[in-house]
Amino acid sequence: MRSLLPLTLLPLLTLAAPPTSPTIYDFKFSGNGCPNDSGSVKATSTTLDDSVSFTFSELSGDNTSNCGIHLQAKGGSAGWQVAVSHIEYKGTVSLKPGSSLDTFTQIFWSETASKTSTLTSELVCHDTAIADAFTLRSTNPPATLNWSKCTGGDGNPGILNVNFRPVVQGNKGSYDVKSATWGLVWRKC
Structure with a gap:
């Protein structure tokens, strides 16, 4: 008989934020969808808790654009590791039939840049044009989390x-x- 113990312990490996969450002290962005020094990206969170959020004022287009966010935090409890488990984007979209909005997100830590996760999502317009708000969510499978x-x-x-x-x-x-x-x-680590 196989033991179910390893399966029951898996959810316990990831926890809520540590007792003291790190405070974001350096936040930079770059790319044609969020030019650096433009003020077009705002962090709405000041700490790395269970989530961190941003708003954009220039991340729009009819073809493609990109935005890279780079942040550092300090002052958190010692002995912890953090990973991005999922990403959710919200905005507005207009698509003609036969079109789609695809998103590609690459996540990595500078210290281990060769370990990169890529998350994708897609909104497809089949028969009737779409002009509406959207929410696209991509989840990073537990086996591919970059800690x-x-x-x-x-x-x-x-x-x-x-x-x-x-x-x-x-x-x-x-x-x-x-x-x-x-x-x-x-x-914990």
Whole structure:
């Protein structure tokens, strides 16, 4: 008989944020969808808790654009690692039949840049044109989570990089991405 113990312990490996969450102290962005020094991206969170959110004022187009967000945090409890478990984008979209809005998100820590997760999502317009608000959510499977380094005395998990690229495929369309929320999971290390 096989033991179910390993399966029951899996959810316990990821936890809520540590007792003291790291405070975001450095936040940069770049790309044609969020030019650096433009003020077009705002962090609506000040700490890395169970999620961190951003708003965009220029992440729109009718073909493709990209926005890379790079952040650092410190002051969290020692002995923890964090990973991005899912990402949710909200905005408005207009698509003609035969078109789609595809999203590609790459997630990595600068210290281990070769370990990159890629999340994708898609909104397809089949028969009737779409002109509406959208929410697209991509989930990072547990086996492919990119964990930060273990926080030490300074509570710094490292530099988190999330690069996002919306793409209109097919006949015709446009998008205006207004916000992103990164869901975070934590574990002791």
